[in-house]
Structure formats: structure tokens, C-alpha cells
Amino acid sequence: xxxxxxxxxxxxxxxxxxxxxxxxxxxxxxxxxxxxxxxxxxxxxxxxxxxxxxxxxxxxxxxxxxxxxxxxxxxxxxxxxxxxxxxxxxxxxxxxxxxxxxxxxxxxxxxxxxxxxxxxxxxxxxxxxxxxxxxxxxxxxxxxxxxxxxxxxxxxxxxxxxxxxxxxxxxxxxxxxxxxxxxxxxxxxxxxxxxxxxxxxxxxxxxxxxxxxxxxxxxxxxxxxxxxxxxxxxxxxxxxxxxxxxxxxxxxxxxxxxxxxxxxxxxxxxxxxxxxxxxxxxxxxxxxxxxxxxxxxxxxxxxxxxxxxxxxxxxxxxxx
Amino acid sequence: xxxxxxxxxxxxxxxxxxxxxxxxxxxxxxxxxxxxxxxxxxxxxxxxxxxxxxxxxxxxxxxxxxxxxxxxxxxxxxxxxxxxxxxxxxxxxxxxxxxxxxxxxxxxxxxxxxxxxxxxxxxxxxxxxxxxxxxxxxxxxxxxxxxxxxxxxxxxxxxxxxxxxxxxxxxxxxxxxxxxxxxxxxxxxxxxxxxxxxxxxxxxxxxxxxxxxxxxxxxxxxxxxxxxxxxxxxxxxxxxxxxxxxxxxxxxxxxxx
Numbered sequence: 109x110x111x112x113x114x115x116x117x118x119x120x121x122x123x124x125x126x127x128x129x130x131x132x133x134x135x136x137x138x139x140x141x142x143x144x145x146x147x148x149x150x151x152x153x154x155x156x157x158x159x160x161x162x163x164x165x166x167x168x169x170x171x172x173x174x175x176x177x178x179x180x181x182x183x184x185x186x187x188x189x190x191x192x193x194x195x196x197x198x199x200x201x202x203x204x205x206x207x208x209x210x211x212x213x214x215x216x217x218x219x220x221x222x223x224x225x226x227x228x229x230x231x232x233x234x235x236x237x238x239x240x241x242x243x244x245x246x247x248x249x250x251x252x253x254x255x256x257x258x259x260x261x262x263x264x265x266x267x268x269x270x271x272x273x274x275x276x277x278x279x280x281x282x283x284x285x286x287x288x289x290x291x292x293x294x295x296x297x298x299x300x301x302x303x304x305x306x307x308x309x310x311x312x313x314x315x316x317x318x319x320x321x322x323x324x325x326x327x328x329x330x331x332x333x334x335x336x337x338x339x340x341x342x343x344x345x346x347x348x349x350x351x352x353x354x355x356x357x358x359x360x361x362x363x364x365x366x367x368x369x370x371x372x373x374x375x376x377x378x379x380x381x382x383x384x385x386x387x388x389x390x391x392x393x394x395x396x397x398x399x400x401x402x403x404x405x406x407x408x409x410x411x412x413x414x415x416x417x418x419x420x421x422x423x424x425x426x427x428x
Numbered sequence: 429x430x431x432x433x434x435x436x437x438x439x440x441x442x443x444x445x446x447x448x449x450x451x452x453x454x455x456x457x458x459x460x461x462x463x464x465x466x467x468x469x470x471x472x473x474x475x476x477x478x479x480x481x482x483x484x485x486x487x488x489x490x491x492x493x494x495x496x497x498x499x500x501x502x503x504x505x506x507x508x509x510x511x512x513x514x515x516x517x518x519x520x521x522x523x524x525x526x527x528x529x530x531x532x533x534x535x536x537x538x539x540x541x542x543x544x545x546x547x548x549x550x551x552x553x554x555x556x557x558x559x560x561x562x563x564x565x566x567x568x569x570x571x572x573x574x575x576x577x578x579x580x581x582x583x584x585x586x587x588x589x590x591x592x593x594x595x596x597x598x599x600x601x602x603x604x605x606x607x608x609x610x611x612x613x614x615x616x617x618x619x620x621x622x623x624x625x626x627x628x629x630x631x632x633x634x635x636x637x638x639x640x641x642x643x644x645x646x647x648x649x650x651x652x653x654x655x656x657x658x659x660x661x662x663x664x665x666x667x668x669x670x671x672x673x674x675x676x677x678x679x680x681x682x683x684x685x
Contacts, residue, residue: 158590183592193587197605207591256591 109134110155110264110296115164117150124150126320127164132313134263135294139311141304141343147320148300152266155298156185168264183207186257186265186295190272192249194241200226200252201237207260225255228289247278254286258293265295271306283309304343308332308352316340328356355383362415363399363408372396378407385410444676447669455662459486462655469651479651481640486659493636493663496554497626500561501619508566508618509611512573513599527570535567539625547632557629564625565618572614576607609678616671623664627656637663 110132117125125147132138140148153159154166157178166173173181194203204225205218213221226233229251241249250270257265271279287310290297301307307314308328315325316339324336332353335341345352360378374392376385378399385397395412462480469479508531514520515527539560546556580603588598604611627638637660644652 156590158586179592179594181592182590187587187590189583189587189590191581191583193581193583193590195584195588195602206593210592210597 109167109169110138110298111165111167112151112155113165113167115151115154115161115166117147117154117159118162123320125154125161128317128320128322129164130315130322130325132296132298134296136312137290137297137299137310138313138315139299139301139307140315140317141301141307142317143302146317148317149268151317152268152298152300155264155266156182156187158182183210183260184262184264186260186262188250188253188257188265188267188270190269192241192253194249194252194256196241199238199240200231200244201233203241203252204255204259206256211260221259222255225258228258229255230285231255245278246274247282250274250282254289258295263296265297267297267299269301270299272301272303279306286310304345305352308356316343329353332356351383351386354386355381357382359385359397359399359410360408362418363410364414365408366406372398372409374398375400375404375406376410377402382415386412386415444673448666448673451662451666451669455490455659455666458655458659458662459490462486469654472654473649473651476649476651479649481643481652481655483643484635484639486637486655489635489637489639490659490663492554492634493623493626493638493660496557496629496634496636497561497619497622500558500565500622500626501615503558504562504565504569504618505615507562508569508614509573512570512577512611516574516577517595524574528574531567531570534563537563539564539628543628543632552633554629554634556632557626557634560628561622561626565622568614568617568621569611570614572610572617573607576610576614577603579610580606609675612671612675612678616668616675619671620664620668623667624660627660 112131113129114127115125115129116123116127128147128151130138140151142148150159154161155168155173157173157176168176168181195206198206201219201222204222208218208221222237223233226236231248231251236244236248236252241252244252253270257267271282274282283306290310299307299310311328313325314328314331316323316331316336318339324331324340331340332344332349335344335349341349358378359376359380359382362382363378372394374388374394375398376388378401388397389395389412397410398406399408399410401407466480473479511527511531515524542560542563543556546559550556550559584602584606585598588602593601626636627641629636630638630642637656640652640656640659644650644654644656
């Protein structure tokens with residue numbers, strides 16, 4: 109667990125981070141979102157003591173971070189940065205094995221772990237182990253970056269705009285993979301990004317920062333339903349907010365059991381998002397869809413009327 | 429192989445060891461068999477009594493020359509690289525401009541002037557020339573060490589730091605290997621320049637390959653001058669081509685793009 113309470117960071121006269129408090133429970137994914145210069149990266153770097161905080165307490169697993177030796181602390185926290193920071197004179201396997209070697213694992217253990225991670229991140233060992241960073245595409249290099257961060261199996265993973273420099277298609281693919289990885293590994297993740305869609309997609313807990321302060325924090329749905337001010341609202345995409353919220357909602361949460369009417373023409377799997385369902389309705393000029401399970405067996409029905417009715421109810425309950 | 433570009437054959441080149449071998453062989457030939465070229469030197473100086481420098485064997489002069497350059501290079505590398513490392517650390521960063529200026533000053537000061545100033549203090553012999561060479565050769569090494577270390581990508585250094593490498597580990601496993609090609613280039617420049625400059629030592633009694641040149645100038649015997657200059661040039665070419673070999677090897681080992 110990571111806990112920041114009333115943390116500030118001053119560089120001379122300038123206050124980069126101003127009295128922020130936030131809590132990331134073990135196994136949760138927290139995204140820090142904001143425009144550049146809002147203090148989100150500084151906040152991240154204070155957690156592994158790349159930057160020492162000026163005021164307040166940062167607690168890791170029940171202990172103030174000042175208690176830990178900074179070098180040992182960093183070896184148990186994974187860290188991923190935008191331009192990967194891979195060592196250009198080391199091949200992929202050696203880059204990934206860095207932290208285990210610093211921790212003096214045996215050569216056999218390091219090799220085993222490196223191969224395990226390359227498997228996990230979809231980098232065939234035979235093809236990639238001996239390649240050098242300059243021979244990799246942006247997406248491959250960042251996979252290596254993530255593998256390196258995970259090498260010593262840290263509980264905590266800090267990611268500083270890891271996908272910021274990738275093309276949209278690769279970025280989306282890596283986001284999906286990270287989500288899958290997180291569902292398996294349950295790391296405590298703090299993820300910095302300026303891309304709200306990325307944050308909405310990945311985070312359990314969303315923290316919006318501006319000028320060194322936290323403007324609002326909460327679950328992605330809570331923020332979408334009730335942005336604190338116009339800044340958060342604009343970050344959340346203004347008019348697009350409705351669709352973003354729909355993207356976070358599963359079809360199965362809104363379906364009803366099969367009605368007495370004829371089944372609708374179009375079918376949608378239950379674990380698709382409401383956004384995909386709405387898109388399908390628009391495409392097929394239909395206000396009803398048949399919901400199917402993974403074996404394509406109909407299990408329910410989704411109707412536009414009901415979606416809108418429930419949204420009204422949600423809004424009502426959120427206001428209370 | 430998915431990428432056909434990566435299997436393209438590199439242009440055919442002469443083998444790496446060819447030039448060191450050629451220049452080294454010519455150098456060896458010149459120091460052991462200078463007298464065989466007597467007719468040639470006779471043609472340069474038809475009237476001289478003696479056309480082959482014989483006050484000392486050429487291989488002895490070569491040995492002394494190498495010793496002087498070697499000692500100066502060793503000290504310069506140790507001092508220059510250490511200074512470059514020290515001022516690029518957080519603690520030493522205040523001295524960065526000072527060290528840069530001192531090194532430049534060393535090279536703007538003519539070696540002849542250094543010799544003139546050093547002799548009264550250190551006496552005649554080998555010591556003044558070593559001091560002069562050290563001052564003269566310091567700049568390329570310091571400058572390249574600074575350039576090489578400062579060129580290491582900040583992201584790479586941040587990553588090293590964040591992964592839990594100590595500053596010493598970062599320096600040894602990341603910064604120095606990445607800066608090595610640039611530092612080596614500085615050492616190459618320094619040593620090659622000093623091979624020629626060391627000849628000045630002959631004027632203050634440090635016997636080396638400068639002897640035939642000085643003696644030739646004093647006695648008006650151009651054949652001597654040519655013999656000294658030729659041997660020094662061959663030595664410089666040999667050493668320079670060895671550095672070239674070393675640099676290529678280093679580059680391929682670091683596999684920089």
C-alpha cells in the first residue's frame with residue numbers, strides 16, 4: 109500500500125507539489141492525470157525517492173519512506189519511463205535481468221526469470237533475447253522496459269507516461285496488455301499520464317492534478333458522473349463524457365432477461381462495453397440488441413430505452 | 429528473418445589489422461635497417477662525411493621515445509579521465525568550468541615554453557619533456573571525457589538510478605561504457621600529437637627520436653633530420669592505426685547503432 113498525506117515539494121521558491129494526500133491500496137491501479145507541469149511526475153518520483161519530498165509523509169507498507177535505504181527501496185519498486193531508458197549497450201536479456209543481478213540472484217535464476225518475463229510480455233526468447241535496444245520497435249522496447257521493471261517481482265510499479273511516445277495503435281495494444289497483466293499480477297500501480305482515455309481505461313482510482321494540487325480523485329465512473337469543476341470536465345472530454353462512461357460499463361450490467369418479443373437481429377457478447385453496444389445500435393438502426401454469452405447463446409436483451417432510464421437513475425443516486 | 433534490410437552485407441573493407449601491420453613493419457624496418465638506405469641519404473646529402481645517424485641505435489631511441497610518450501599518456505589519461513569524471517558528478521559540478529578552462533590553457537601554452545620554464549626547476553633530461561607532454565595532451569582527454577559523459581542520455585541515467593544502481597555502478601556499467609568511444613578518441617588525439625611533440629625533448633637532453641632531427645639541424649645534415657622525422661611519422665602512424673583498430677573493436681562490442 110502507498111499512502112501520501114499532506115505531501116509537498118518545493119524547488120527553491122517554486123512549489124511543484126502542494127499538499128496532496130492520496131492512498132493506493134495494495135493491488136490497485138492509480139492513475140495521476142493532468143496537463144504537463146502539474147506535478148504528476150514529481151509526485152511519482154517522490155515515491156521511489158528519485159526526488160525527496162519537502163513536507164508531509166509518504167508511507168510504504170506501513171513505514172515512512174525515509175526509513176528505507178534509497179537504493180534498496182528502488183530495487184523493490186518497478187519503474188517504467190516514457191523513452192524506456194534501456195541501456196543501449198546491453199542486449200534485451202541483460203537489460204531485463206538488471207535488478208535481479210543487482211540483488212545478486214544466481215545466474216540460473218536470473219536467466220529463468222528473464223525468459224519467464226519475455227514469455228509474459230510476448231517477446232519470443234529466441235528472437236529477442238540477443239537483440240539490442242536500437243533493433244527494437246517502440247512497442248517492443250517498451251515491453252522490454254515493462255519486463256525490466258517487473259524482473260524482481262516488485263509489489264509496486266511506477267509508470268511515468270510509459271506509452272506516451274508510441275503510435276496510437278501500438279499504444280492501445282500495450283494498454284490492453286497492461287490491463288490483462290494487471291488482472292493477473294495485482295501489482296500496486298501508480299501510473300502517470302496526460303491521456304484521460306488511457307487513465308479511464310486502466311485505472312481503479314483516478315487522480316486529477318492541476319498546478320501541483322489534486323483537483324479531484326475517485327473511481328473513473330464517479331469522476332465521469334460528477335466532475336468537480338469545468339477543468340476536470342474538459343479533461344474528461346466535455347460532450348464525449350457520456351460515451352466515455354458507456355465505454356466503462358459492461359453490457360451485462362444493463363441487460364434484461366429475454367422479453368416476450370421476438371429476439372433482435374443484432375447480437376452482442378455480454379462482456380462488451382455499452383459504448384460498443386450503442387455503436388452497434390446506430391449501425392444497425394435498431395434500439396434493441398440480443399445479448400449472447402461466449403458460446404453465442406442468447407442470454408438476454410439490451411434496449412436503448414432501458415439504458416437511458418438507468419442512466420437517469422444513476423445520475424439521481426449520484427446527486428444524493 | 430522478417431527484416432530483409434538487416435541482412436544486407438556490409439561493404440567489403442580491408443581487414444582491421446592490415447594498417448597497424450603495414451605501418452608497424454615499416455617502422456621496424458626503419459629502426460633496424462636504416463643503414464641499408466644509405467645510398468638514398470647519400471643522394472640527399474652528397475657532401476656530408478656521415479649520412480646515417482650513428483650516435484645511438486634507432487631502436488634504443490625508439491624505446492626511449494615510446495617510454496616518454498607512454499608515461500606522459502598514462503598520467504594524462506589517469507588525471508584527465510578522473511578529472512572529467514569528478515566534475516560531472518553532482519558534488520564536483522562546481523568545478524566543471526574551471527577544469528575545462530585549465531585543460532584549454534594547457535594546450536594554448538606552447539610546449540617549447542613549458543620546456544623553457546620547466547628546465548630551471550626540474551633540470552635537464554626526461555622530466556621536463558614529460559611535464560610538457562602532460563600539459564599539452566591534457567585538453568583532448570579532458571574535453572572528450574566531459575563530452576562523452578555529458579552525452580549519455582538523461583533517460584538512461586534516470587533509469588539506472590531508478591532501478592537501484594548505486595552511483596558507482598551507474599558510472600562503471602552505464603556511463604563509462606557509453607562514453608568510452610569518445611574518451612578513446614580523445615586519448616588517440618592526445619597520444620598521436622605527443623608522439624610528434626616528444627621530439628622537442630632532444631633539446632633539453634632527453635634522448636629520443638628527436639635526437640637525429642636536432643643534431644641534423646645543428647650540423648646542417650638534412651639526412652639526419654629525414655631519418656628522425658621518418659621514424660617518428662611511422663611511429664605515429666602505427667600507434668594511430670592501433671587506436672583505430674581499438675576503436676572499431678570497442679564500437680562493435682558496444683554495438684552502437
